[in-house]
Amino acid sequence: MKYFSKEFYKDIVNDHALKFIILLGIVSLLGDMTYEGARSITGPYLAILGASAVVVGFVSGFGELLGYGLRFFSGYLTDRTHRYWAITITGYLINLMAVPLLALAGSWEIAAALIILERVGKGIRVPSRDVMLSHATSQVGHGWGFGLHEALDQIGAIMGPLIVSLVLFFQGSYQIGFAFLLIPAVLAIFVLLLSRFMYPHPHDLEVEIPQLDTKGFKRIYWIYIVAVALIAVGFADFPLVAYHFQQTALVSPAMIPIFYAVAMGVDAMAALLFGKLFDKIGISIMMLVALISSLFAPLVFLGGFYMAFLGMALWGVSLGAQESIMRSSVAVMSTVERRGSAYGIFNTIYGISWFAGSLTLGILYGISLNYLVIFSMVFPLLSIPLFILIIKNGNK
Numbered sequence: 001m002k003y004f005s006k007e008f009y010k011d012i013v014n015d016h017a018l019k020f021i022i023l024l025g026i027v028s029l030l031g032d033m034t035y036e037g038a039r040s041i042t043g044p045y046l047a048i049l050g051a052s053a054v055v056v057g058f059v060s061g062f063g064e065l066l067g068y069g070l071r072f073f074s075g076y077l078t079d080r081t082h083r084y085w086a087i088t089i090t091g092y093l094i095n096l097m098a099v100p101l102l103a104l105a106g107s108w109e110i111a112a113a114l115i116i117l118e119r120v121g122k123g124i125r126v127p128s129r130d131v132m133l134s135h136a137t138s139q140v141g142h143g144w145g146f147g148l149h150e151a152l153d154q155i156g157a158i159m160g161p162l163i164v165s166l167v168l169f170f171q172g173s174y175q176i177g178f179a180f181l182l183i184p185a186v187l188a189i190f191v192l193l194l195s196r197f198m199y200p201h202p203h204d205l206e207v208e209i210p211q212l213d214t215k216g217f218k219r220i221y222w223i224y225i226v227a228v229a230l231i232a233v234g235f236a237d238f239p240l241v242a243y244h245f246q247q248t249a250l251v252s253p254a255m256i257p258i259f260y261a262v263a264m265g266v267d268a269m270a271a272l273l274f275g276k277l278f279d280k281i282g283i284s285i286m287m288l289v290a291l292i293s294s295l296f297a298p299l300v301f302l303g304g305f306y307m308a309f310l311g312m313a314l315w316g317v318s319l320g321a322q323e324s325i326m327r328s329s330v331a332v333m334s335t336v337e338r339r340g341s342a343y344g345i346f347n348t349i350y351g352i353s354w355f356a357g358s359l360t361l362g363i364l365y366g367i368s369l370n371y372l373v374i375f376s377m378v379f380p381l382l383s384i385p386l387f388i389l390i391i392k393n394g395n396k
Contacts, residue, residue: 017139017205023195024133025152030188031096032153032264034181035118037160038099040260042115043239044246044253045174049108053243057362060239061355063116067123068351075127075344079337082203084128085196091125092192094118100182103175123351127343134331134339135206142328147275150323154268160184161257161264168254206336217342220390221333225349227286227386228326231293232350233357234379235318238263240361241300250308259309263316270320278325286325286387290380293318297376301369326350 046056078087098118105111137145164177199205238260245251251259277285292314299311327343334342357379364372 016199017136017145020136020195020199020202020205021133021140021145021149022152023191023198024129025149027092027188027192027195028149028153029156029159030184030191031092032156033160033163033184034096034099034156034188035122035160036157036260036264037164037181037184037257038102038115038118038178039238040161040242040257041164041168041174041177042102042111043242044256045102046108046111046115046239047243047246048174049105049111051108051112053240053247053365054362055108055112056239056243057237057358057365059112059115060237061358061362063119064237064358065351065355066116067119067121068347068354070120070123071127071347071351072344074124075131075340075342075347078128078131078340078344084132084202085200087128088125088132089189089192089196091121091123091128092189093121095121095125096185096188097121099185100178103178123347126347127340130327130330130343131340132202133327135202135204135336137328137331138206141275141279142331143275143278143324144272145275146327146331147271147273147278147324150271150275150320151268153323154264154271154320156184157264157267158261161261165254165257165261168257203336217338217345218333220393221330221342223386223390223393224283224329224333225346227290227383227390228322228346229349229353230383230386231290231322231380232353233360234297234376235293235354235357236297236300236315236361236376237354237358238315240358240365241312241315244301244365245308250305259312262309263312263319266313266316267320267323270317271324274321275324275328278328282391283325283329283387284391285321286329287384289318289321289325290383290387292321293380294377297373301373 043056046059051059074087078084095118098114098121102111102114105114133146133149134142160181163180167177167180242256242260245256245259246253274285274289296311296314296318299307299314303311330342330346331339360375361372364375
């Protein structure tokens, strides 16, 4: 009978999988309203509190390093305990509540500590959340599923900076902007708890569980990590870009969050497009991502207002493609039983690379913008031969 057929069961699971992806996407939407709204002004905020370009580069890079480093342990803990929801909820609470506390920071040291704490919370929650998402995306396509989640995520990343920009436009302070972000933070926690109630066992969304593989990760997994790490080294974080805009007066304070919001909008569209392309043509699409990643720096750091605007759009394309394809690739290259560790190892190496790149870019900013641009362009291009090697090894 139809009601007991495999196809009918798959339809039901697909429906639940899509709903689950959307629910977590809404959590990410609200979460991004909170911390991306904050990140759109943390560079100028630190500068106003007395921080230098090197400090801004260090804080953003070290925050990413610590957050990504924690993902190794969080991913391992996820595989060992299967406490997906407990780990995810704990991380979100730390991640989101650190943001409105920035309104109370009276020095750049306190602000820096809270910025780093926000990244720590994200580091705790990401592997467990991505494992849950990977179960659901196995039903709709990893590229499309993660791309849809990223698109919803980036809607919040657009709204958050716009809220902060409006506060600044109406002569509000940075502190008031941070305080406003308490609202989406509370809503995100509410939707997260609702998702936990509706889907207590997301592992069930993966209908066909692959056989247990006790061996190490495939060779292409490690090559892939090195390739992505090269892209991360040359990819400038937004706080340094915003610092540049303020120091050169290239973009007004109220317009800096607008630039960030535009980049996040492009990010959302790129995530959907590149996610679909990943499902169709595989890892080879990462070569295009690497090329785009190498093009934004000269426009942002050497161009005028309109070139910088175009550069931020390319920055958004690269970020959206990375966020959708990178997570999809790890899901494809790992088994269910080791997926938390796979995400943890991947994110740790990615974070170390991002930290090294951010710190180097911050130092180069004080020496020569030309050197900064060359550095930012070369490293993503070095990843292309590695992606070619992966393709020759049969990864699709």
